[in-house]
Every structure is written in structure tokens, then in C-alpha cells.
Amino acid sequence: MIKFVYPGSFDPLTKGHVDIIERGAKLADRLIVGILMNATKQPMFTLEERIEIIQAGISHLSNVDIIPFDGLLVDFLKQQEARTVVRGLRAVSDFEYELQMAQANRNLYPEMETIFLCTNVEYSFISSTVVKDILRHGGDISHLVPEESIHIIEKILGGKENGSGSTDGN
Numbered sequence: 001m002i003k004f005v006y007p008g009s010f011d012p013l014t015k016g017h018v019d020i021i022e023r024g025a026k027l028a029d030r031l032i033v034g035i036l037m038n039a040t041k042q043p044m045f046t047l048e049e050r051i052e053i054i055q056a057g058i059s060h061l062s063n064v065d066i067i068p069f070d071g072l073l074v075d076f077l078k079q080q081e082a083r084t085v086v087r088g089l090r091a092v093s094d095f096e097y098e099l100q101m102a103q104a105n106r107n108l109y110p111e112m113e114t115i116f117l118c119t120n121v122e123y124s125f126i127s128s129t130v131v132k133d134i135l136r137h138g139g140d141i142s143h144l145v146p147e148e149s150i151h152i153i154e155k156i157l158g159g160k161e162n163g164s165g166s167t168d169g170n
């Protein structure tokens with residue numbers, strides 16, 4: 001059974017992420033979206049919110065699981081009995097960091113491999129950071145985030161504005 005792990009912050013999920021998930025899921029029997037809990041930056045969306053947004057955006061895929069993790073990616077891989085990590089590459093600017101991470105991980109766990117899927121050119125400018133910047137200023141994110149996830153994001157942010165949610169808003 002070929003199992004891929006696609007790790008990331010997904011704060012929030014974008015159409016670029018979904019493209020990588022769909023393509024990765026075609027290459028593997030099972031793809032695990034690993035949501036990093038201990039992101040160094042304070043996320044805009046809580047873990048539960050990020051999961052809800054992803055669930056909505058990938059409900060059309062049957063061989064994808066969403067599993068949060070903390071700590072080292074290599075420990076998560078071992079725990080999931082997976083040896084392959086998938087990452088997306090948007091531009092040369094992503095490459096240096098990704099190469100360093102892939103090498104550091106393989107140094108810790110030589111049996112693993114990282115495979116890179118090049119972004120669909122249509123999504124190459126999309127990042128969670130861009131989505132968050134637009135959200136902070138009340139702009140339209142419909143071209144950046146899967147349609148099924150938008151109403152969840154609106155519901156979450158609406159709740160926060162009314163003071164019922166987390167207030168970090170970073």
C-alpha cells in the first residue's frame with residue numbers, strides 16, 4: 001500500500017493545496033494531510049477550524065485522511081507507517097527551504113523520500129499568507145480557496161467578529 005503524507009500548516013487551505021492533494025491522491029493508495037499543530041507563527045485559524053475548512057474542500061476525495069501532528073515530521077511518518085512526503089513547489093524561492101527540509105528529514109530517517117509536485121501555473125501565486133492578507137481587509141477570496149470551504153471561513157470569521165471565537169486574528 002502506497003501511503004503519502006502531505007504536511008503543512010494549511011492556515012487556511014487554498015486551491016493550490018487542493019491541487020497537490022488531488023494529484024498526490026492519484027499517485028498513492030492513501031494520502032494523509034498532516035496538519036502541523038506547533039507552527040511557530042500564531043495561526044489565524046485554530047486547528048479545529050483548519051480541519052473543518054480542509055474537510056469541506058476535499059470531501060470529493062475518498063482516499064484522503066486529515067490527521068494533525070505535533071513534533072517532528074519523521075516521527076509522524078513512522079507513526080503512520082509512511083515513507084513518502086509530498087510537498088508542492090511554486091517557484092525557485094520555495095526550493096531552497098524545501099531542499100533543506102527534505103535533506104534534514106532524510107538525515108533523520110534515511111528510509112524516507114520527499115517528492116515534489118510542481119504547482120499548476122494557475123495556482124502558482126496562491127499562498128495561505130495571501131488569503132489571510134485579503135481576509136484581513138475584507139476582500140474576495142473566491143478565486144483562491146475552494147468554493148466548498150468559503151462559507152466555513154465566512155462562518156468562522158463572522159463568529160470571531162461577534163466575539164465568540166478565538167481573537168488572535170494574526
Ligand code: ADP
Pocket residue numbers: 007008009010011014015016017020086087088089090094118119120123124125126127128
Ligand atoms: P508550510 O507552513 O509547511 O509551508 P503550507 O500550508 O504553507 O505549509 O504549505 C504546505 C505545502 O503546500 C508546501 O509544500 C507548499 O509549498 C505547498 N503549497 C502551498 N501553496 C501552494 C500552491 N499554490 N501550489 C502548490 N503548492 C503549494
